[in-house]
Amino acid sequence: MSAIKIALFGLGTIGTGVADILLNRHEHIRKVTGHDILLARICDKDIVSQRDTYISPDILTNNPDSIFNDPEITVGIELIGGIEPARTFVLRLLENGKDVVTANKALLAEHGAELFAAARQNGRTIAFEASVCGGIPILSSIATSLQANTILSINAIVNGTSNFILSQMEHGGTSYSSAVKEAQKLGYAEANPAMDVDGTDAVQKLAILAQLGFGAAVNWKDISRMGIESVDAIDFKFANDLGYRIKLLAVADVGEEGLELHVAPTLVKFDNPLARVQDAFNAVRVVGDYVGSVFFQGLGAGRKPTASAIAGDIIDTVLGRTKITFNTLNLWKDDKEVMPIKRSDNFYGKSYLRFDAEDRPGVMRDFAAVFSEKNISIASMIQHEINTINDNSSKQKAVIILITHESREGDLLAAIEKLEKIPSIQGKIIRMRVQD
Amino acid sequence: MSAIKIALFGLGTIGTGVADILLNRHEHIRKVTGHDILLARICDKDIVSQRDTYISPDILTNNPDSIFNDPEITVGIELIGGIEPARTFVLRLLENGKDVVTANKALLAEHGAELFAAARQNGRTIAFEASVCGGIPILSSIATSLQANTILSINAIVNGTSNFILSQMEHGGTSYSSAVKEAQKLGYAEANPAMDVDGTDAVQKLAILAQLGFGAAVNWKDISRMGIESVDAIDFKFANDLGYRIKLLAVADVGEEGLELHVAPTLVKFDNPLARVQDAFNAVRVVGDYVGSVFFQGLGAGRKPTASAIAGDIIDTVLGRTKITFNTLNLWKDDKEVMPIKRSDNFYGKSYLRFDAEDRPGVMRDFAAVFSEKNISIASMIQHEINTINDNSSKQKAVIILITHESREGDLLAAIEKLEKIPSIQGKIIRMRVQD
Numbered sequence: 001m002s003a004i005k006i007a008l009f010g011l012g013t014i015g016t017g018v019a020d021i022l023l024n025r026h027e028h029i030r031k032v033t034g035h036d037i038l039l040a041r042i043c044d045k046d047i048v049s050q051r052d053t054y055i056s057p058d059i060l061t062n063n064p065d066s067i068f069n070d071p072e073i074t075v076g077i078e079l080i081g082g083i084e085p086a087r088t089f090v091l092r093l094l095e096n097g098k099d100v101v102t103a104n105k106a107l108l109a110e111h112g113a114e115l116f117a118a119a120r121q122n123g124r125t126i127a128f129e130a131s132v133c134g135g136i137p138i139l140s141s142i143a144t145s146l147q148a149n150t151i152l153s154i155n156a157i158v159n160g161t162s163n164f165i166l167s168q169m170e171h172g173g174t175s176y177s178s179a180v181k182e183a184q185k186l187g188y189a190e191a192n193p194a195m196d197v198d199g200t201d202a203v204q205k206l207a208i209l210a211q212l213g214f215g216a217a218v219n220w221k222d223i224s225r226m227g228i229e230s231v232d233a234i235d236f237k238f239a240n241d242l243g244y245r246i247k248l249l250a251v252a253d254v255g256e257e258g259l260e261l262h263v264a265p266t267l268v269k270f271d272n273p274l275a276r277v278q279d280a281f282n283a284v285r286v287v288g289d290y291v292g293s294v295f296f297q298g299l300g301a302g303r304k305p306t307a308s309a310i311a312g313d314i315i316d317t318v319l320g321r322t323k324i325t326f327n328t329l330n331l332w333k334d335d336k337e338v339m340p341i342k343r344s345d346n347f348y349g350k351s352y353l354r355f356d357a358e359d360r361p362g363v364m365r366d367f368a369a370v371f372s373e374k375n376i377s378i379a380s381m382i383q384h385e386i387n388t389i390n391d392n393s394s395k396q397k398a399v400i401i402l403i404t405h406e407s408r409e410g411d412l413l414a415a416i417e418k419l420e421k422i423p424s425i426q427g428k429i430i431r432m433r434v435q436d
Numbered sequence: 437m438s439a440i441k442i443a444l445f446g447l448g449t450i451g452t453g454v455a456d457i458l459l460n461r462h463e464h465i466r467k468v469t470g471h472d473i474l475l476a477r478i479c480d481k482d483i484v485s486q487r488d489t490y491i492s493p494d495i496l497t498n499n500p501d502s503i504f505n506d507p508e509i510t511v512g513i514e515l516i517g518g519i520e521p522a523r524t525f526v527l528r529l530l531e532n533g534k535d536v537v538t539a540n541k542a543l544l545a546e547h548g549a550e551l552f553a554a555a556r557q558n559g560r561t562i563a564f565e566a567s568v569c570g571g572i573p574i575l576s577s578i579a580t581s582l583q584a585n586t587i588l589s590i591n592a593i594v595n596g597t598s599n600f601i602l603s604q605m606e607h608g609g610t611s612y613s614s615a616v617k618e619a620q621k622l623g624y625a626e627a628n629p630a631m632d633v634d635g636t637d638a639v640q641k642l643a644i645l646a647q648l649g650f651g652a653a654v655n656w657k658d659i660s661r662m663g664i665e666s667v668d669a670i671d672f673k674f675a676n677d678l679g680y681r682i683k684l685l686a687v688a689d690v691g692e693e694g695l696e697l698h699v700a701p702t703l704v705k706f707d708n709p710l711a712r713v714q715d716a717f718n719a720v721r722v723v724g725d726y727v728g729s730v731f732f733q734g735l736g737a738g739r740k741p742t743a744s745a746i747a748g749d750i751i752d753t754v755l756g757r758t759k760i761t762f763n764t765l766n767l768w769k770d771d772k773e774v775m776p777i778k779r780s781d782n783f784y785g786k787s788y789l790r791f792d793a794e795d796r797p798g799v800m801r802d803f804a805a806v807f808s809e810k811n812i813s814i815a816s817m818i819q820h821e822i823n824t825i826n827d828n829s830s831k832q833k834a835v836i837i838l839i840t841h842e843s844r845e846g847d848l849l850a851a852i853e854k855l856e857k858i859p860s861i862q863g864k865i866i867r868m869r870v871q872d
Contacts, residue, residue, distance in 0.1 A: 021584055021726055032583050033764050129581065135727035137573070137581030144757065145565060145573030147468050148457055148747030273733065276712065290457055290744035291571035291734065297709065298730035308727035311584030319760050321580065328469050328755060 004318050005040035007067040009089055010079035011051060011060075014103060014130075014310070015044070017303035018077060020053040021311045033315050041067050064089060068096045075317055077310060078102040087111055094122045099322070101313040103130035103306060109204035109220040112211065116332040125326040127313035132205045133158055133282040135305030136298040137312070142213050142286065143325050149288030151213040153253040155435070158205040160280035160300045161196035162228050162248040164188045166265075167278045170236045170245065176229065188280050198227035199248065202263040206250040211331055213286070214252060216259050216339045224262035224344040230430045231265050235354060238382055238401045239267050245275040246432065258340035260347050266433040267352050267403075273297075345410030350379065350434035352403050353416070358424040359385060359398040366422050367400075374415040376407045397426065403434055439474040440754050443503040445525055446515035447480035447487060447496075450539060450566075450746070453739030454513060456489040457747045469751050477503050500525060504532045511753055513746060514538040523547055526562075530554045535758070537749040539566035539742060545640035545656040548647065552768040561762040563749035568641045569594055569718040571741030572734040573748070578649050578722065579761050585724030587649040589689040591871070594641040596716035596737045597632035598664050598684040600624045602701075603714045606672045606681065612665065624716050634663035635684065638699040642686040647767055649722070650688060652695050652775045660698035660780040666866050667701050671790060674818055674837045675703050681711040682868065694776035696783050702869040703788050703839075709733075781846030786815065786870035788839050789852070794860040795821060795834040802858050803836075810851040812843045833862065839870055 006022075008015055022029070022039040030036050040059060047060040064085075067073055076093035078100060080086040086107050091114075093100050100119070102108070108115070108131055119126050129139045133156070142151065157163050161183060168179035180197070183189035195201050200220075207220040228248050239246050244267035253260045268275040273295045277283040282300025287293050299305035316322040330336055357363050364383075371378060382401040404412065416429045442458075444451055458465070458475040466472050476495060483496040500521075503509055512529035514536060516522040522543050527550075529536050536555070538544070544551070544567055555562050565575045569592070578587065593599050597619060604615035616633070619625035631637050636656075643656040664684050675682050680703035689696045704711040709731045713719040718736025723729050735741035752758040766772055793799045800819075807814060818837040840848065852865045 017726075025584060025586075028586060029584055135724075136730060137577040140581050141573040141577065144752060145576050145748040146744065147751055148461060148465055149744055150461075150464060273709075273712070276709070288571075288744060290453075290740045290747070292738075292741050294572060294732070294734035296730070296732055299728045302728075304726045305728050308582065308585055308724060311726070312581040315583055316580060319764060321757050321760050324755050324757050324760075 003036040003038040004075070005038050005073045006075040006077065006314060007041040007043065007073045008039060008077040008079065009043045009064065009067070010081065011042055011044035011046070012079065012081070013303050014306045015042070015079040016051045016053055017307035018079065018310050019051070019055055021307045023053065023055070029311070029315065033319060035318050037314065037318055040073055041070070043067055064092070068092045073098060075099045075101060075314060077314065078104060080104070081106070083107060083110060087115070090115055091118055094118045094124045097122060097124065099124050099317045100126045101310055101317060102126065102128050103310060105131040105201070105204040105208060109207040112208070113217070113332040119326070125317060125322045127317050127322045128208070129313050130306050130309035132208050133284060133298070134300040134302065135308045136282060136284065136296045136300065137309070138284045138296050139212055141294070141296070143329055146286065146288050146291055146294070149290045151254070152287045152289055154209050154213050154251070154284060154286050155274060156209065156250045156284040157247055157274060157277050157282055158250050158300065159196050159202045159248055160282055161189045161193060162202070163277060163282070164280045165197065166228060166231065166246055166248065169231065169233055173233055175233055176231060197229055199225040199263040202248060202250045206252060206261060206263055209250070210252045210259065210261055212329070214254065214259050214339045215336055216252070216261070216341060217332065218261060218341050222341070224264070224347070226264040226431070228265050231432070232430070234399065235430070235432070238354070239352070241382065242267070242380060242403065243270055244268060244434070245270065247274060247277065249274065249433070249435065254339070255342060257346060258342040260342045262344065262347065262433070264433045266435050268435050272435070345408070347409040348406055349409070350404055350406055350436070351412055352401070352432040352434050354399065354401050354430040355419070355428075356397050356426040357400050358426070359396055360424070363424045366424060367419055370415050370418050370422070374411045374418070376411055376415055377405045379403045379405045439472040440511070441474050441476035441509045442511040442513065442750060443477040443479065443509045444475060444513045444515065445479045445500065445503075446517065447478055447482070448515065449739050450742045451478070451480070451515040452487045452489055453743035454515065454746050455487075455491055457743045459489065459491070465747070465751065469755060471754050473750065473754055476509055477506070479503055500528070504528045509534060511535045511537060511750060513750065514540055516540070517542070519543060519546060523551070526551055527554055530558045530560045533558065533560065535560050535753045536562045537746055537753060538562065538564050539746060541567040541637070541640045541644060545643040548644070549653070549768040549770075555762070561753060561758045563753050563758045564644070565749050566742050566745035568644050569720060569734070570736040570738065571744045572718060572720065572732045572736065573745075574720045574732050575648055577730070577732070579765055582722065582724050582727055582730070585726045587690070588723045588725055590645050590649050590687070590720060590722050591710060592642075592645065592686045592720040593683055593710060593713050593718055594686050594720070594736065595632050595638045595684055596718055596735070597625045597629060598638070599713060599718070600716045601633065602664060602667065602682055602684065605667065605669055609669055611669055612667060633665055635661040635699040638684060638686045642688060642697060642699055645686070646688045646695065646697055648765070650690065650695050650775045651772055652688070652697070652777060653768065654697060654777055658777070660700070660783070662700040662867070664701050667868070668866070670835065671866070671868070674790070675788070677818065678703070678816060678839065679706055680704060680870070681706065683710060683713070685710065685869070685871065690775070691778065693782060694778040696778045698780065698783065698869070700869045702871050704871050708871070781844070783845040784842055785845070786840055786842055786872070787848055788837070788868040788870050790835065790837050790866040791855070792833050792862040793836050794862070795832055796860070799860045802860060803855055806851050806854045806858070810847045810854070812847055812851055813841045815839045815841045
């Protein structure tokens with residue numbers, strides 16, 4: 001049994017976890033695969049700092065060429081993150097005849113077509129289970145076990161940071177900003193959590209799920225996106241009264257006019273398993289025409305769960321399972337029939353709206369007229385005087401909460417634009433999606 | 437592209453579902469796999485009755501030899517169920533150079549070693565995702581995505597019939613027997629539901645999970661088993677008061693002395709996702725040392741979900757993924773290091789006990805003495821006069837509910853034996869496991 005030499009780029013949190021599993025579980029992996037998988041080289045800018053796992057200085061390098069040019073290395077693991085130099089490194093690995101394993105959702109969501117074309121051209125493969133939902137085997141399940149199904153919808157909580165923040169707000173009754181601070185303190189959010197809380201991370205993962213589940217070729221920047229920054233502690237109270245929890249949901253849903261794709265804070269009914277996903281957990285609900293609804297939940301981030309997924313991909317690559325899957329799926333391939341993406345104007349669903357209004361006669365008539373004009377009917381409404389919520393505010397204001405019946409998103413946005421111009425309605429109208 | 441011919445044995449509910457997906461989704465499967473997978477022949481004793489899916493009489497046969505002897509058929513699907521003739525047919529398929537796909541948990545749990553040896557000897561493969569939890573991709577996830585992990589535990593609801601009955605009892609407050617009738621009416625239970633409610637089906641599936649997750653070679657008949665027949669409507673009330681739901685759990689748990697395997701009605705804490713699995717759903721919670729806890733939920737039975745899993749296996753077999761997995765897993769292989777199975781006497785855990793006792797001074801002292809003697813300490817106790825539960829009973833009786841602290845199962849059973857001999861304790865002592 002000859003050793004299979006692999007190399008790793010990026011020795012941050014995840015990279016150290018992957019080094020740990022490959023070095024310390026080497027014998028276990030040899031037993032279950034029959035292969036001696038050897039971490040031969042690790043490339044990072046910083047080869048001086050100590051990491052949590054002991055790594056022999058002999059395998060550390062800050063020269064990527066020493067990997068690209070080593071013909072004995074057959075698999076490269078890209079854990080640098082971001083676009084550059086990750087993109088260049090992946091291309092160079094492929095051009096030099098090495099298979100790639102990556103956890104980089106941003107890179108795939110932006111340059112998937114280019115990278116997969118390069119892999120095909122060089123007869124190599126790219127495995128990327130860890131790029132969506134960390135340790136949850138969601139990509140392989142869609143790509144293999146569920147492959148005889150036509151996938152009808154994917155609803156997912158793919159960003160653990162946002163879910164942790166929303167859970168803190170729900171259970172602790174804390175404000176958005178103190179929940180963010182708590183998440184930062186516990187290591188669930190970075191110093192700048194913008195990409196997590198504004199939905200960018202989630203749309204990048206949704207773009208990958210959409211390609212895999214529906215063959216949809218979509219730039220993540222074109223996916224309808226709302227973040228959680230405007231969610232307020234009072235929204236949880238109102239949602240709870242109406243039988244919902246609030247989750248940042250990534251949704252891909254097949255309709256007659258094509259695929260509806262969006263990421264948004266969403267009111268999810270109590271009895272939906274997604275409503276019960278707490279803290280930093282991720283979860284995915286896939287509906288297939290034969291299998292029905294299948295629900296997956298697990299840790300979507302963190303050193304060890306992500307290392308589990310990457311090690312699974314490395315083994316699949318070494319054993320040849322990745323090659324088979326890569327060749328049959330033909331992801332991001334030019335000549336593939338692609339599913340059309342629905343314009344967000346034509347999305348159709350229920351919405352939750354919250355806004356402040358002057359608490360005087362005639363105000364409700366004003367906004368009711370706007371909804372009526374735009375063909376939006378109201379399913380339920382709660383009006384709270386502001387002083388029942390925050391005693392420091394002016395007593396003249398009321399908080400209005402509405403849930404609409406199903407309506408066209410274009411109509412709703414037109415109504416919101418008009419409502420925000422009514423003088424008795426104060427500030428912005430906060431909008432979330434509603435899923436029953 | 438030449439057609440790949442496959443054959444199916446058994447045209448019952450599941451067989452008809454598989455015929456349906458292969459015949460009606462032929463083009464979809466061709467697109468996602470690049471192969472023209474042709475259902476060339478179906479063998480059943482009954483080739484006359486109409487099925488829900490149109491099947492050309494040309495492919496129907498009641499002569500299995502016409503399949504064994506057809507060199508063009510490369511894959512055989514065994515959906516007969518039970519031991520014979522399924523076992524003989526699988527062996528003959530393998531001997532005749534055909535790969536096998538099966539959903540038959542009883543066959544694998546009883547003859548796994550023989551069948552896998554025959555497959556290896558003939559250079560063929562056996563795929564069996566549908567044998568455990570129908571449409572949920574649990575076996576492939578353990579076998580591939582989670583393969584770098586050491587699996588620490590598997591807790592699962594693998595029998596939809598029992599879960600439906602328990603759900604009915606919990607929500608409807610109905611008796612066991614009327615819940616069984618309701619399950620039969622809706623098609624969730626067979627006329628004779630013994631194998632489902634006594635835990636036989638669940639231990640067979642657990643034996644397969646134990647082999648896959650832990651390399652444990654265990655005869656399903658040796659697995660500790662309790663059924664749900666003794667669960668009473670009042671147990672749900674008491675469990676609820678104490679913060680639990682009641683589920684038939686299949687458990688495989690690695691400890692220092694080996695693997696603990698059992699199937700039993702179990703009190704599961706509200707916040708455990710397994711507690712929330714309702715109706716005929718199945719669910720599995722796998723804990724791996726790197727991935728942490730991963731939870732899967734879906735439909736574990738029924739025509740379409742099972743057909744989804746079988747079609748996935750057929751595709752994996754045709755593409756060659758099954759071959760790779762089969763060769764590396766070495767399931768049921770003689771010379772493999774096997775994990776020792778813990779004797780049930782040495783299981784260690786909390787228990788729920790319910791029994792009727794005379795409601796008079798001194799009774800509690802009597803049974804408290806037994807627990808003390810056997811080293812079992814009581815975590816909580818509820819005593820209800822029987823007339824608060826059932827007005828028709830004698831008013832002299834009380835129902836006693838106990839939850840023990842962690843204790844050795846051998847000690848507990850000795851205590852129960854002794855308790856049942858105390859004259860003031862009436863009838864059998866009902867026991868369930870408790871999982872916090």
